[in-house]
Amino acid sequence: MRLKKGITYRDSGVNIDAGQEAVRRMKGYVRTTFNKNVLGDLGSFGGLFKFDAKAYKEPVLVSSTDGVGTKIMVAAAAKRFHTIGQDLVNHCVNDILVQGARPMFFLDYYATGILNPKHCAEVVRGLSIACKQQGTVLIGGETAEMPGLYAPGDFDLAGTIVGAVDKKDIITGEDVKPGDVLLGLPSVGLHTNGYSLARKVLLRKGVSLHKKDPDLGGESLADALLKPHKCYADLMLPIFKKVKVRALSHLTGGGFYDNIPRVLPKGCGVVVKRGTWPILPIFQKIVREGGVPEKDAYRTLNMGIGLVVIVREADKAKTIGLLKKGKSKVYEIGRVIKGKSEVTLA
Numbered sequence: 001m002r003l004k005k006g007i008t009y010r011d012s013g014v015n016i017d018a019g020q021e022a023v024r025r026m027k028g029y030v031r032t033t034f035n036k037n038v039l040g041d042l043g044s045f046g047g048l049f050k051f052d053a054k055a056y057k058e059p060v061l062v063s064s065t066d067g068v069g070t071k072i073m074v075a076a077a078a079k080r081f082h083t084i085g086q087d088l089v090n091h092c093v094n095d096i097l098v099q100g101a102r103p104m105f106f107l108d109y110y111a112t113g114i115l116n117p118k119h120c121a122e123v124v125r126g127l128s129i130a131c132k133q134q135g136t137v138l139i140g141g142e143t144a145e146m147p148g149l150y151a152p153g154d155f156d157l158a159g160t161i162v163g164a165v166d167k168k169d170i171i172t173g174e175d176v177k178p179g180d181v182l183l184g185l186p187s188v189g190l191h192t193n194g195y196s197l198a199r200k201v202l203l204r205k206g207v208s209l210h211k212k213d214p215d216l217g218g219e220s221l222a223d224a225l226l227k228p229h230k231c232y233a234d235l236m237l238p239i240f241k242k243v244k245v246r247a248l249s250h251l252t253g254g255g256f257y258d259n260i261p262r263v264l265p266k267g268c269g270v271v272v273k274r275g276t277w278p279i280l281p282i283f284q285k286i287v288r289e290g291g292v293p294e295k296d297a298y299r300t301l302n303m304g305i306g307l308v309v310i311v312r313e314a315d316k317a318k319t320i321g322l323l324k325k326g327k328s329k330v331y332e333i334g335r336v337i338k339g340k341s342e343v344t345l346a
Contacts, residue, residue, distance in 0.1 A: 023143070025121035029128040033138040037104075047139035049105050051164070058167035062101035064092050067158040069253075070195040071225070076153065078209045078222040081119050084157060085126020087192050090231035091252065092161035093134050094307065097233050098248035098263070100171040100240060101163035103134055108141035108159040113150030115143070123157060126228075134233055136161070169240065173247035173263035173310075180246055181316045182260075182270060182334035184277055185323070187306030191229040193253045194286075194301040198225060201290035216281050224282040232307045235326045243319050247310040251302040258299060260308055261341045269339040271346050277331035280304045298345060305333065 027042055039048035053059045068087045075084045085108075093103045108127055110120055120143060131138045141159075150156070190198060202221060203209070209222040216224045239245070247263040260270055283304060287297050297303060311319045316332070323330040334346075 021117040025117055026124035029121070029125045030138050033128050033131040033136070035137060038137055038139060042140075044140075047105065047107065049137065049139055051104070056164065056166045060101075060165050060167050060170060061162060062096045062099050062165055063160060063162045064095040065158065065160045066092050066095060066192075066252075067156065068192045070199060071190075071192055072155065072157060073199065074195060074203070074209075074222070074225050076155070077203070078226060080222065080226055081122035082126035082129070083226045083228050085123045085128070086130040086228035087126075088157055088159045088229075089127055089130035089134065089136070089161070090229040091192050092159055093130075093136065093163075093231050093233050094229075094250045095252075096161055096163045097236060098171065098250050098307075099165065100169050100245075101165040102237060103136035103161055103163040103233065105137040105139040106131055106159055106161050107139060108157065109144070110141065110155065110157055111144040111146060111150065112155035113145070113147050114152045115145040119155075127159070130228070130231070134231055136163075171240075171245055171248055174265050175244075176246045176263070176265055176268050176310055176336055177312075178268060178336050178338040179313055180310050180336040181313055181332060182272065182336070183309040183311065183316070183319060183323070184305040184331045184333040185232060185235070185307040185309065186230075186277065186329050186331070187251070187280070187302045187304055188230045189224055189227040189280060189282055191252070191302060191306060193255075195225070197290070197292070197300050198282075198286055201286050201292070213285075215285050219281075230306050235323065235328050236307075236309075238326070239319065239322050242322060243311060243315050245309060245311055245319075249308040249310075251305055251308065255297075255299045255301055255303070256305075256345075257295070257343050260343050263310070264336075264341040266341065267338060269337050269342050269344065270334055271337055271344045272334040273346050276333045277304055294345070298343075305331070308333070310336065 037050045068084050210220050212218050249260045249263050251259050320330050
């Protein structure tokens with residue numbers, strides 16, 4: 001009887017050697033984020049982190065999981081892979097910041113059809129850059145090669161952040177009252193949302209990602225679309241000790257209309273005043289060239305505001321002063337009103 005030739009794992013599309021090479025490339029980046037709270041090293045089945053619960057009266061862990069969406073497709077087309085790692089960490093840090101939490105450690109998940117060790121390591125380099133900047137540890141992750149599920153060249157990226165806050169310091173939004181002020185902190189661009197719309201409008205056949213665009217002040221589309229998601233933790237965490245912030249809203253998917261109501265108590269709505277902050281050129285270009293209806297624009301994009309801070313009228317001047325001292329621009333963009341938990345553009 002003639003035996004059939006055996007099939008290896010590599011024959012099925014998975015290259016274990018490429019996986020080991022990716023790990024070798026990323027190890028150095030990951031270790032740069034380690035601090036005294038990390039126990040052990042890379043390669044364990046689980047990451048170990050020593051949590052100093054004594055620093056809190058009633059410690060509460062806060063976690064969030066997210067991805068970077070179809071911004072990945074723009075990064076792949078532009079062959080810029082390290083910025084999306086920064087996007088992911090900064091996005092997740094902002095998500096727990098709105099509840100008053102300080103980040104502790106982060107885990108990532110990278111999945112692809114055919115593993116490119118160099119590209120994978122560049123993504124991890126971006127993760128490590130942002131983790132170091134935000135004082136959090138890249139404690140572990142997973143790299144998965146799945147031919148058949150992802151086409152060659154395709155990949156996805158997601159991550160989980162874990163932070164902590166004292167129970168008494170959790171920001172819930174339950175104290176928001178009519179008359180409170182909405183302060184807007186500027187974004188640097190789309191951050192990590194609205195890329196399906198942006199790609200459909202801007203990335204038509206034959207359009208160059210790298211050509212300088214006068215509509216964008218001389219930036220290229222790649223420059224404008226791949227700016228890393230801005231993180232607000234360094235700015236806001238010190239302010240929490242000096243001002244009682246009523247609520248924070250991170251303007252991600254859903255823009256103004258879906259995100260601000262998430263932090264409003266029953267009986268409170270908000271009026272957002274157009275024209276109180278500058279609309280970045282990239283948003284103007286998307287809206288103009290796509291003929292995007294105003295409500296769709298404000299429900300899909302952040303339109304130049306990345307974080308909304310809600311404070312009492314009596315705390316407005318102090319909060320603005322602290323934000324400016326932290327070298328941030330800040331705009332008074334609206335008010336809390338009595339009514340349904342919804343956003344009205346005025």
